[in-house]
Amino acid sequence: MGGKVVTISSGKGGVGKTTATANLGISLASLGKKVVVIDADIGLRNLDVIMGLENRIVYDLVDIVEGRSKLRQAMIKHKKFDDLFLIPAAQTRDKMAVSPDDMVKLTNELREDFDYVLIDSPAGIERGFRNALEPADEVLIVTNPEVSAVRDADRIIGLIEAADKGPGKLIINRLKADMVKKGEMLSSEDVFDILGLTIIGIIPEDELVLSASNSGVPVTLNMQSKAGMAFNNVARRVIGEDVPFMNLDENLGIFQRLVGLLNGR
Amino acid sequence: MTNLLSRLFGRSKKGSGATAKDRLRFVLQHDRINLPPERMEEMKREILAVIVKYLVVDQDRVEIDLEQRDRTHSKLTAEIPVAIHTPASANKAVESTVAAADSAGANGANNGANADAEKDDTVDEVDKAEAPDAAEDAKADKRGNGESEADRKS
Ligand SMILES: Nc1ncnc2c1ncn2[C@@H]1O[C@H](COP(=O)(O)OP(=O)(O)O)[C@@H](O)[C@H]1O
Numbered sequence: 001m002g003g004k005v006v007t008i009s010s011g012k013g014g015v016g017k018t019t020a021t022a023n024l025g026i027s028l029a030s031l032g033k034k035v036v037v038i039d040a041d042i043g044l045r046n047l048d049v050i051m052g053l054e055n056r057i058v059y060d061l062v063d064i065v066e067g068r069s070k071l072r073q074a075m076i077k078h079k080k081f082d083d084l085f086l087i088p089a090a091q092t093r094d095k096m097a098v099s100p101d102d103m104v105k106l107t108n109e110l111r112e113d114f115d116y117v118l119i120d121s122p123a124g125i126e127r128g129f130r131n132a133l134e135p136a137d138e139v140l141i142v143t144n145p146e147v148s149a150v151r152d153a154d155r156i157i158g159l160i161e162a163a164d165k166g167p168g169k170l171i172i173n174r175l176k177a178d179m180v181k182k183g184e185m186l187s188s189e190d191v192f193d194i195l196g197l198t199i200i201g202i203i204p205e206d207e208l209v210l211s212a213s214n215s216g217v218p219v220t221l222n223m224q225s226k227a228g229m230a231f232n233n234v235a236r237r238v239i240g241e242d243v244p245f246m247n248l249d250e251n252l253g254i255f256q257r258l259v260g261l262l263n264g265r
Numbered sequence: 266m267t268n269l270l271s272r273l274f275g276r277s278k279k280g281s282g283a284t285a286k287d288r289l290r291f292v293l294q295h296d297r298i299n300l301p302p303e304r305m306e307e308m309k310r311e312i313l314a315v316i317v318k319y320l321v322v323d324q325d326r327v328e329i330d331l332e333q334r335d336r337t338h339s340k341l342t343a344e345i346p347v348a349i350h351t352p353a354s355a356n357k358a359v360e361s362t363v364a365a366a367d368s369a370g371a372n373g374a375n376n377g378a379n380a381d382a383e384k385d386d387t388v389d390e391v392d393k394a395e396a397p398d399a400a401e402d403a404k405a406d407k408r409g410n411g412e413s414e415a416d417r418k419s
């Protein structure tokens with residue numbers, strides 16, 4: 001069967017799907033894998049700018065599906081990694097321009113030459129989500145430790161299981177360890193208790209993610225970034241390595257750690 | 266009902282993270298069976314209304330709950346204590362039901378027009394489900410006719 005198709009989904013918008021897809025793509029490529037990332041968010045193209053490839057686009061996903069472009073012609077090679085490619089979304093079409101079957105055909109072709117095909121799913125539970133889900137061998141569900149995001153994740157998880165694509169794995173993004181400590185944020189254990197899915201990544205809130213999206217250089221390329229390291233760990237787990245979860249408390253100030261000690265934590 | 270009340274008022278001082286978890290549990294329980302909370306309460310009232318046509322029920326100790334093991338396994342459980350039919354115990358059950366209506370009614374009267382939805386709910390629930398004569402008593406009480414009929418009877 002060749003390569004593996006991994007879909008990154010969430011239900012709710014703005015939780016970090018595109019950020020996760022870009023960073024996983026880069027991490028997998030840096031681990032020596034051949035990778036294609038597909039932006040399935042037709043009409044709201046984003047993965048190109050997050051990866052810094054926006055000015056190289058000639059053709060897009062709909063051009064491939066409608067036969068105006070050969071698959072290879074539409075694939076944009078990453079500046080740093082020769083084995084990392086992007087298939088951008090069409091910006092001026094709607095989601096109905098692509099069907100779940102189109103996506104299956106496309107990814108089957110890609111599987112032959114690549115180790116991983118990552119699909120950045122649009123928010124919602126409509127056609128765009130179906131397109132991203134249909135070809136998936138594995139689904140990663142991104143959520144934030146927040147009531148509304150977890151609720152929407154639960155909905156998506158139900159749909160994924162109903163489509164026989166489950167169980168997915170969870171990426172908990174934007175966790176603030178200091179707030180969890182104070183009891184003011186859902187912990188990753190809480191999210192696990194509620195959703196009952198294996199957690200494949202816990203990504204801290206990190207300002208560098210914004211700088212990274214400003215510059216179009218995903219944060220996993222920044223050695224200083226905790227979020228970048230955490231995404232890199234996710235990639236290693238995706239390829240089957242057993243990587244321990246990092247301690248997200250390390251960046252707490254000495255004062256906070258003292259308070260924690262005094263409170264017996 | 267007790268569940269709802271404790272959810273609304275029984276919140277002890279814990280961080281908002283724990284509150285988030287409780288709220289998520291509650292909301293997902295209903296999402297997963299596709300039955301919103303108010304409809305669930307309605308269903309419980311209907312179930313009880315049917316049962317009290319045949320049995321004398323100790324309304325205060327009724328527990329109808331949804332148990333959820335995981336996303337795909339939910340179970341509705343009901344514990345509905347019923348009176349054994351000896352004349353004395355039947356009376357007793359009716360009385361305790363009336364007493365519940367009584368206190369709710371009294372609260373309503375005290376708060377006058379400010380009586381909130383929660384309290385009205387309680388009264389409704391009890392009224393509907395009661396044996397007819399007990400319901401009459403409770404209503405009379407709500408109108409504020411001084412002492413409870415039940416009290417006088419006992
Ligand atoms: N770990 C993080 N720390 C800080 N900001 C983040 C993090 N992950 C995502 N963001 C920010 O959240 C916003 C939404 O992210 P995005 O990946 O576009 O979400 P989605 O694709 O799910 O809509 C972006 O502004 C992004 O920079």
Ligand SMILES: [Mg+2]
Nearest residue numbers: 017018041046
């Ligand atoms: Mg996105």
